[in-house]
Amino acid sequence: MAAARKAAPGALRWTQLFEEGDASMRELLGGKGAGLAEMCRVGLPVPPGFTINTKACVEYMRTGRKIPAGLLDEVEARMRALEEKVGKRFGDPANPLLVSVRSGALFSMPGMMDTVLNLGLNDRTLDGLIRLTGNERFARDAYRRLIQMFGKTVLGIPGEKFEHIIQRAKARKRVVEDTALDADDLRGIVDAFRRLVKSERGTEFPQDPREQLRMAILAVFNSWQGKRAVDYRNFHGISHDLGTAVNVQVMVFGNMGSDSGTGVAFTRNPATGERGMFGEYLMNAQGEDVVAGIRNPKPIAELAKDLPKAYDEFLGVCEMLERHYREVQDLEFTIERGRLWMLQTRSGKRTAQAAVKIAVDMAREGLISKEEALLRVEPGQIDMLLHPRFDPRAKEAASAAGRFMARGLNASPGAAVGLAVFDADTAEAWGKAGKPVILVRPETNPDDVHGMLNAKGILTSRGGATSHAAVVARGLGLPCVAGCEALRVDVEALRLSVDGRTVRQGEYISIDGGTGEVFSGELPAIEPRLEDQAELIELLSWADKARRLGVWANADYPRDAVRARIFGAEGIGLCRTEHMFFEEDRLPMVRQMILNAGEAQALLDRSRAAERAAAERPEDKKLKAEVRAAGQALRASQAVRLYQAALSKLLRLQRKDFEGLFRAMDGLPVIVRLIDPPLHEFLPSHDSLLEETSALRARIEALEGVRRWRPGKGQLSLGALRAEMRRKEAQLRAVDAMREANPMLGLRGIRLGLTYPAIIAMQVRAIMEAACRVTKRGVVAVPEIMIPLVSHVNELRETHRELVEVVRDVLDHECVKVAYKFGTMIELPRACFVAGEIAQHAEFFSFGTNDLTQTIFGISRDDAEGKFLLQFVEKGILPKNPFQTIDRPGVGEAMKMAVSGGRTQRPGLEIGICGEHGGDPESIEFCHSLGLNYVSCSPYRVPVARLAAAQAALRERMKAARDV
């Protein structure tokens, strides 16, 4: 039957009558067309019509806006079919057929041409319509509507020009409502409209109905490439190649008197998800009157009084369609002289909250299965349910009050309100004193972390989505708006300003990290908790049963770990130890360690090499002498003393950090990554040192040239200035020696470990000592030690060998059994190529897809996002931002190689992902398909990932079932 229906229009390429389609043909017919076809199919009252399919639009675009061959002939044939069905003729003055034209893409989107009604009317058919209906006012109003809609949407004349004409007419007549205009008034308005069209476009409003229809159809096609539609598709990642369908349908009229009306309704409340029909209607009106808001529509329930029969019938249709589609429906209907006509049915859009409630309710009602319920909720919606957010009405009000300041990068989601503070020390002080603080900086660096830890949110005017501020904020779950370049942040004057609006230190500011918006003053925020969201908890519990992929969290601090566990994390997939180094009280030690590392490590290496050589040839006196000499040099060196002192202080602090993490994750694995960033990141910035030394030098030179200059009060003497300059110059030299042209590709990760083995040995000692200590107190510690940035197997083999010694030493000493693993990040292309070799020395892999994307594309995210990357995405040069969603043809293929190589060498190898992609639903689906063991993401994204992982598993199962 279905096959026969689909086969029928075989001869016609570009069009289908409604009765020739069904709900499954959404891609071809668009959402609206498929809905009309399906309603037709199940016998609901739908005005006859046909759909010009999306292929026609694609062909039109492909050929540079040429009308596809045969399309107009097909339209003509379809129009004749409609004429036969309703016994009227298009353009026939005696008995005119009127039609509407509506766009209907696969996904509805703003900016697409919406609707033109009453096509077929012209000066001559107007008379026929008057005669036929005996209602001149109705007919002239229909003509007025046609010219207005056509002029605006097809001819592109600003809508307010038409509105002005109507306003003037009403003003002349001193009435308020359109309904108060009579046939004569409308005749005048029509004339004025036609003059407007002439003057705006230089041609007459087309009188030929076929020309009207042709132009309307092409206007729909063209609107597919309109700027707003393109922007929308870019933003939502919708392909530009889909095209839109066009629906041509016989008109029915809700404005034919008091037994007529029109309305829209949802089968459940789209804001809350509560059960029961929800909608509104207008009597004696056409559809656009409801939308336009000129008259106040009534709640749908009142239709029961106005037109009980039609209401009952509509109720039945609603129930029937919700059951038929097993989904909340968004319906449009018209009642013409007591008779109900359905004009649209589609899935109802809903808020995140409603989506969860509806899905869970429907599953409980037995309408859908739990699996279907899981597939009904967008993972991204869950994210919104867990971050504090601003009340949208409060935002609108604030904007109206001129408090909107600017929009930056939505770097870390959530809403935050606090007092603007312009330096980290103040932020820390105020935060500890219990004041809510937003830290505002041009950009942040490691020196600011103590301030960030005590802030409610971060706002920067520079830097991209992986700037220090953004990364730390996401790690901390702090809302962050980054790179808000419109703002001038003046840290000297303690204020930020844009377009004359200024916020001073201590004044309130509100930032929305989910949208990037910045407001002055306080905005009321809603702080949802997972514990309060019963339906969400239930849905996630179903997700946990459905998914195969584990969900772990990235957490650097015990409190993040606690939050992650509440959100359902099954392990820590990434603890970045260097974030512990960045804390203010530790930085001096870290710097002491770094500045002495080179000299100290050379002496340590020398001593070790001598001892080894001597052990091999114990009879060799020269070697013995070298052992003694090396030992003396070691003991005599201040660098070694400072280096080792710093290391042992850091050992104690890191051990405490890890103890906290192991306690929080009791029984669950904790992957600790050894130090990764280049060491100069921990040192004062090159630029500020260069500025300082240059300034000091110039100052000294200038003052030397002045005779008998003596320092004033509070000024330094020349001698003191010179000493200060020498000190700064020494610092600058140290920083310069470590400076790199491309630090991302420099002395980092395992390369650092191989160059300064004592640092990572200290870290491993801290991890294992912490594990032993908590084990003795009954906690189950499951440490997994992760070595970053491996490109060659030898790097890993060498490092692994050294570190295993440290682990054994600790375990022997502490006499405790602790299960541990060594593994590596896979974050360089070469590691993917030689994953098999690497797996010989790694008990687990964790994909660092951020770096992997950077190296596979050869794009530095920090440099690119602000400069060209997002522009390329916007222009369609890159289909997506590869830093948000894994690029499958490139990065994805490399990952596939690595999984296959790794598991061939070591069957059952544990493989996860800890890059930011681990929280992106589309990437999670890909990770599932790769057969990874888990994804690891920031704690707040754990629920999102649980749902996305479940959906991936379900879709895979569905596909397997289909393939069978």
Added chain:
Amino acid sequence: MAAARKAAPGALRWTQLFEEGDASMRELLGGKGAGLAEMCRVGLPVPPGFTINTKACVEYMRTGRKIPAGLLDEVEARMRALEEKVGKRFGDPANPLLVSVRSGALFSMPGMMDTVLNLGLNDRTLDGLIRLTGNERFARDAYRRLIQMFGKTVLGIPGEKFEHIIQRAKARKRVVEDTALDADDLRGIVDAFRRLVKSERGTEFPQDPREQLRMAILAVFNSWQGKRAVDYRNFHGISHDLGTAVNVQVMVFGNMGSDSGTGVAFTRNPATGERGMFGEYLMNAQGEDVVAGIRNPKPIAELAKDLPKAYDEFLGVCEMLERHYREVQDLEFTIERGRLWMLQTRSGKRTAQAAVKIAVDMAREGLISKEEALLRVEPGQIDMLLHPRFDPRAKEAASAAGRFMARGLNASPGAAVGLAVFDADTAEAWGKAGKPVILVRPETNPDDVHGMLNAKGILTSRGGATSHAAVVARGLGLPCVAGCEALRVDVEALRLSVDGRTVRQGEYISIDGGTGEVFSGELPAIEPRLEDQAELIELLSWADKARRLGVWANADYPRDAVRARIFGAEGIGLCRTEHMFFEEDRLPMVRQMILNAGEAQALLDRSRAAERAAAERPEDKKLKAEVRAAGQALRASQAVRLYQAALSKLLRLQRKDFEGLFRAMDGLPVIVRLIDPPLHEFLPSHDSLLEETSALRARIEALEGVRRWRPGKGQLSLGALRAEMRRKEAQLRAVDAMREANPMLGLRGIRLGLTYPAIIAMQVRAIMEAACRVTKRGVVAVPEIMIPLVSHVNELRETHRELVEVVRDVLDHECVKVAYKFGTMIELPRACFVAGEIAQHAEFFSFGTNDLTQTIFGISRDDAEGKFLLQFVEKGILPKNPFQTIDRPGVGEAMKMAVSGGRTQRPGLEIGICGEHGGDPESIEFCHSLGLNYVSCSPYRVPVARLAAAQAALRERMKAARDV
């Protein structure tokens, strides 16, 4: 027969008698062992002996220096066989057998333990030897030699301590020559030696012959892992896993009187390659006496007088062995009481010049085929024949005179002598005045290119192998020593100094870019020309017939192209257009272009977008108005004016550049790469601007604080200082806006082209206009336009579409037919993954293996080479420097994917390589195996590549033949 010989020792794992082996067993027996075995096999007189094979050494190392099970038993059995052969017994006081122990790895290398002679002597067998030979002096001298060699090489006692004892004895006796010492003296020396051993090592010199033998064997094994041997293998890329063999051989004595002697000889002259035996000998001496140089050896021809019979026999052996091996032999022989014994034969090492001459001569003589001749010359040797070089003796003399200053990076080969000059302007002025100049800078940047163009060589104290200086120098074929950190370059004081030695501006300096050495003063240099080297030209003509791979050259300037053609290049594989930008007279234009590009391009884009939109909807008045407005903004903008003025000036200049290239390469393809480096590379440096502005600000502030300060003579007023500061600050802002954290992964290559399309459109216009113009003058121009840094096919599609328009426009306008191609560099991992897609829009591929290596390893070469990369290579963490030789498991696999993807999409796709690997023989072999069409390298490496390509083809053919 051979099989039987090889099968015989099956039972014994670790040893072979000489007669059980042959020349093919080099891997197992080492070079020396295989040579001895082969001489045995062909019936030459070789003292009996056996070889402990390399497997034994490998096993010894593998087990952490445990003697392989069964080895000592085998040695015992083999010794018994020797005893039977010669009728003496090891350790038998009555008739003692003496043996020598020599190392013998597959490749001979310095640092390996060399030789211990006379093992088997002790206090008791000494007496036997005295009785047996009736020559007490000879016997005591043999004992003396044993203890001396054993003490030095096995026990590690410094050789000079033994020498001192001999010197003292000679002094006491007031004689000069060792031969003047009699048996009594030697007895005293032996006693002194034994006391020395006791005091140095705490134990007696071992009296047990078996213990002597065991210790000597292990000493050979251990020397495999000695520092010098390891360093040597690292440097020469020899695997550390090969192990060494040990040869134990019955002693023969060249010091048994006036009918005895010993010598070494080559079958042809190893320095010049001339025909005829070349060598020297000593009568009544042991081998080490020849090497030690205590007595002056005589030319080998004189042996005809001393021992005519032995000489004739030796001549015969020489001829026989050269014919047998079909290769120049390096021989050692001893004549014991008139009887000739052969102790070694191996391929003779030779200079580059000799290698070429010998190979060509032997092929002409019919001794070897042309193919073999090609395989006999190391491609690297050819490189040495074409670069100017210093006479090694002159170097030695200069070093002895204290003129050696330091050693830096050998960044670009060749010898250069000139006057030290410390800035580019002076270098240009002096150079143009005909003075030879060496430009000495801390580092170079684009501002220095005009100076480099007029210099004979470049010396920098900072920067690695891809620093600006190194890259430009290699491109220009200029010798360059880079990153010579020991030197202090003081550009203010116009001098460079190290350890108290100073060279001032205008004084001579000599640099060797092939070794990195720097000398003060003038060193005589030899400047070879290809045209003068007939044998080399002949060899290369044979190579051209043998090779399948094309050899092209990288050349940015017409004169490079001319040189490349002389050297045999068949095309230009890479012309870097940006190098043309770097010339001093163009930099101002380039900067004008860059500083206005952002604003101008935005206005150009707006205007273009408006025109396109209006063309689509000609009826739309709003769009027409926008076209007008955009056009006005365009015309009104100063940025656009400056931008376009700069572009059209550059267009004219670049056109001229390209005309020169096309003329030089008449008929051959010229691949021009569109601009690649980030634009900020052309701007003044951030650091210097920051220093200047900071200094100015500090100066102003300091002087503002001084009451009634007035500028002195030549000083700027405060107002002038402030104006200067504002100017510099504006420059700094412009540079800062373009600054990138990781410029290598930033706005470069095609990304630049997509962001500023007018720049690459200008370049393509210049290329095609140049091609048209020279075509009209009868030159055959074959332009291939190359787009760099593609990662996504859409980038290329978009750019290609735009540029093809430009090409068509030029061709239409000029009315000339020019064959052209568009292609892309494959230099990012992603491009390798999606090479098939990319090939849809590329008519050729060129591998940029430098960037590909950087991204696949995640290593920035500039940062890494100086800091950790070479260290990792030295430690064996990386098997080779991947920037010198293509890393096959990573980069190579990616290339393989790209070749296969590209040729699947576009069969016969032209693929080449233009990275620096294109001149590396091992990488060339790999490129051959990948089926590339050509390699492109710097002009001087073209002959090297021709030979390497031929060798690759020959080896492949040989392998195929073997496989059949």
